[in-house]
Structures are given as structure tokens and as C-alpha cells.
Amino acid sequence: MDFSDTIGISASGMSAQSARLRIAAENLANEETTSSSPGGDPYRRKTITFKDVLDRSTGVSSVKVKEIGKDQSDFKMRYDPSHPGADENGYVKMPNVNPMVEIMDTHDAQHSYQANLNTMQVSRSMLARSISLMKN
Template identity: 75%
Template sequence: MNFSDTIGISAAGMQVQSKRLQVAAENIANAETTGTSPGSDAYRRKTITFKEMLDRSTGVSTVAVRDIGEDQSDFEMRYDPSHPAADTKGMVKMPNVDTMTEILDTHEAQHSYEANLNTMQITRSMLTRTINLMK
């Protein structure tokens, strides 16, 4: 494995963690977004999954986003007969977003992003030292 492979692997890791942060931020931003008409669905939490990618020419494995899907768990029902999305019983479908879970996910993504960034910086430093030795 050479330096450019290492940097490419770290860059791929940073890219997917950035997308993970984006998905979690969208979920947090919509944690209270309900439907607008009686009985309509609320915002449905988004999920992200990753996949391993193999570069056959170099034999290097990296990571990529496999899919951004939707969490199919049930909506929480809240009694609010004055809400525009309330059904005939006064129940409103609330988003299936747990803000604490999303915050924890953002912290984990941040740490993974930073680990990839550190790896990239160390690789760059090693490459610079190697070049300096050759002078």
C-alpha cells in the first residue's frame, strides 16, 4: 500500500462520515415536523448505511454510502385536537425521531471523521519526511 492509497481511504471515510452528519442534522431539524392535513404522516427519520468498496486495480478497500433510507418504525401519537394534522380522535402523528439518538450519532460520526483526518495528516507528514530524506 502506498501513501496515495492511505490518503484515499481516509478521504472516503471522511466523505461518508460527513454524509452521516448531514442525515443526522436533517433528522434533528425535522424532529417536530408533522403532517399538514388530518391524518397525514409526519416526517420519517432517515437512515444511512455503508458498504465496502474494493478497487480491484490496487486491492484497496474503502467505504461508501450504500443507501439513505427511511426508518419504518411507528410514529408516536400525540393528543392535540387543535393541530391541523389531527385525525377525528384528535391524535397527531409525530416524527419517529429520537433527538438523543441523533445527537449521539453525530458525536460518533465526528470522532470517526477526526480519526480519518488524523490518519491523513500523519500520512502527509510521513510523505513529507520521506521527500526531505531524499533531498
């Protein structure tokens, strides 16, 4: 494996974690987004899965987004008969977003992103030092 492979692997990890951060941010932003029609479904939490992609020519694996899906867990119910989306019993379906889960996912994605960034910076530094040594 050479320096460009290492930098490419780190870049793919950073891209995947960026997508993960965007999904978590979207989920948090829609934590209270309900339907305006009676009994309608609110915002459904998004999920993200990754896949390992092998570059056959170099034998190097990287990570890519496999799928952005929807969390099929149940919606929370809140009693609010004055809400335009309330059903005949006065309950409103609330999004299945748990802010604590999203915040923890955000922290984990940030740490993974930072680790990939550090790997990329070290690889670039080693490459620069190698070139410097070859010049002398």
C-alpha cells in the first residue's frame, strides 16, 4: 500500500462520516415535524448504512454509503386535540427520532471523521518528508 492508497482510504472514510453527520442533523432538525392532516404520518427517522468497496486493481478497500433508509420503529403518540394532525381521539403521531441517539451518533461520526483526517495528515506529512529525503 502506498501513500495515495492511504489518503484515498481516509478520504472515503471522511466522506462516509460526513454523510452520517448530515443524516443525524436532518433527523434532529425534524424531531418535531408532524403531519398536518389528521392521523397522517410524521417525519420518519432516516438511517444510513455503509459498504466495503474493494478496488481490484490495487487491492485496497474503502467505505461508501450503501443506503439511506427509513427507521421503521413505531411513532410516539402525543395527546394534543388542538393539533391539525390529531386523530379522532386527539392523539398526534410524533416522529420516531430520539435526540440522544442522534447526538451520540453525531459524536461518533465526528470522532471517526477526525481519525480519518489525522491519518490523512500524517500520510501527507510522511510523503512530504520522503520527497524531501529523495531530493538530498
